[in-house]
Amino acid sequence: MKIRQALAEEAEECWNIRNLAIREGCKAVYRATVIHAWTPDVMPENYREEITQNPFFVAEDPRDGLVATRYLDLAAGSVEAIFTLPDYFGKERLCQ
Numbered sequence: 001m002k003i004r005q006a007l008a009e010e011a012e013e014c015w016n017i018r019n020l021a022i023r024e025g026c027k028a029v030y031r032a033t034v035i036h037a038w039t040p041d042v043m044p045e046n047y048r049e050e051i052t053q054n055p056f057f058v059a060e061d062p063r064d065g066l067v068a069t070r071y072l073d074l075a076a077g078s079v080e081a082i083f084t085l086p087d088y089f090g091k092e093r094l095c096q
Helices: 008-025 032-038 045-053
Strands: 002-005 056-061 065-073 078-084
Touching (some): 008 056, 008 065, 008 078, 045 056, 045 065
Antiparallel strands (some): 002 056, 056 065
């Protein structure tokens, strides 16, 4: 597993990881209508800018490609989110 900064051209893939993580990880807590509203299939235009203007990292598995994302919101001074593909939820290898 390799951790590195995301590339602008990976924005759509990062958006997909985000959506899959929310749809799977939040389904026991939030109603489907709420999750649907949070996870539109079409990536917002400003998402690519978030990747290029903030420290935005990805975890890359040699076999599966990108499997997780994380970014820091510099303007807000916070960790904005960490999203992991559902197949990697709770996997130790993500941390190795």
